[in-house]
Amino acid sequence: MTQEPIDQMRRLAETTLRITVEITAAKVEHATGTVARMRAGDSELIGKIHRTSTLHKREAYAYHNWTPHLGDAAPRLIAIAPALPGIIVTAVPGKPLHTVTLSSENERDAHRDAGRVLRTLHQLPSRAASHEIITYLAERGQHWINQLTPHLAPHEVDLVRSHLQALNTLTTARVAPCHLDFQPRNLLWHADNRTRVIDFENSREDLAARDLARLATRIWPRRPDLESAFLDGYGPLDETDTDVLRHVAALEAVTTLAYGLRNNKPDLASLGRSLLTDLRR
Numbered sequence: 001m002t003q004e005p006i007d008q009m010r011r012l013a014e015t016t017l018r019i020t021v022e023i024t025a026a027k028v029e030h031a032t033g034t035v036a037r038m039r040a041g042d043s044e045l046i047g048k049i050h051r052t053s054t055l056h057k058r059e060a061y062a063y064h065n066w067t068p069h070l071g072d073a074a075p076r077l078i079a080i081a082p083a084l085p086g087i088i089v090t091a092v093p094g095k096p097l098h099t100v101t102l103s104s105e106n107e108r109d110a111h112r113d114a115g116r117v118l119r120t121l122h123q124l125p126s127r128a129a130s131h132e133i134i135t136y137l138a139e140r141g142q143h144w145i146n147q148l149t150p151h152l153a154p155h156e157v158d159l160v161r162s163h164l165q166a167l168n169t170l171t172t173a174r175v176a177p178c179h180l181d182f183q184p185r186n187l188l189w190h191a192d193n194r195t196r197v198i199d200f201e202n203s204r205e206d207l208a209a210r211d212l213a214r215l216a217t218r219i220w221p222r223r224p225d226l227e228s229a230f231l232d233g234y235g236p237l238d239e240t241d242t243d244v245l246r247h248v249a250a251l252e253a254v255t256t257l258a259y260g261l262r263n264n265k266p267d268l269a270s271l272g273r274s275l276l277t278d279l280r281r
Contacts (some may be wrong), residue, residue: 003225005084006036009047013088015042021045031263032201037091044091046075049084050146055201056085062200063089066177069124073117073196092196094188104191108229113195114187115233118211122176127206130173137207137251138164144254151261152254156276163250163279166243173244176208181215209244213252216245217275250279 006027013021017040024044025037032055038045049054063077075089097110141164145157152160180202181185188196211233220227231237237245257272259265 005049006047008087009088010038012079015044041114045088046091047088049086058203059201060087062203066124070120073160093198093240096185097187099244100183100189110189110195111226112229112233115230117197119234122208124177126175126205130175131171133206134168138168141251144258147258159279160250160254163247167247170240170243173240174208175205178204180205180213182211207244210248211239213248217249217252221224
């Protein structure tokens with residue numbers, strides 16, 4: 001009888017580490033894959049089965065090429081199983097930042113440390129060309145506009161298109177390895193006062209400032225102190241970075257709205273609507 005994919009991951013971990021590995025928590029289904037926690041001696045592991053080969057290739061590439069430069073601020077790759085497709089990584093300590101109650105000072109410390117981590121990622125070499133990425137983003141924006149035709153007013157379509165056209169002019173924007181889902185749910189805060197980043201399945205080379213979009217649209221408007229703390233760690237944004245952030249907010253609005261509607265997630269659909277309203281302001 002064929003083994004369950006998660007059990008195949010467990011066996012792979014045993015073969016790789018040459019130690020008995022046990023599954024310690026029931027598998028959990030996520031939007032991007034299936035995850036299970038494992039234990040190998042004194043070490044905690046995460047086994048993940050990706051929903052698509054694209055997600056798998058992106059995360060495997062990131063863990064192989066980029067996250068080693070982040071040290072203990074990110075999980076360490078243990079093994080890759082392309083046929084499943086899946087990966088095994090070490091579990092890092094901490095709880096998702098959006099689930100913990102912290103003092104304002106500790107929140108700022110967490111976001112400052114997150115800025116340091118992202119700065120390190122963005123300083124790694126990149127081979128992609130900004131004009132190719134901008135063209136891709138503009139095409140994706142138009143794709144989502146087409147998908148949302150019944151849900152967008154003509155003035156909203158015009159607004160989003162105007163931002164995409166403006167984005168097309170920013171041909172000197174910084175390009176870097178990017179996480180592309182950099183927000184509190186993927187940032188772990190631990191009692192050692194360190195912030196760690198997980199879940200690299202959306203990562204790829206992109207406009208560096210775009211990696212700040214989810215913080216800039218979802219967190220910073222109501223918490224400017226966290227924006228200041230993050231930039232203390234990350235470093236100042238130049239004029240082009242600021243322009244990128246302003247224009248990709250339109251892309252963030254339509255993708256969030258489309259995802260919320262398609263997956264029956266009213267909270268995300270509402271967020272997408274809210275982001276469109278912010279754009280009009």
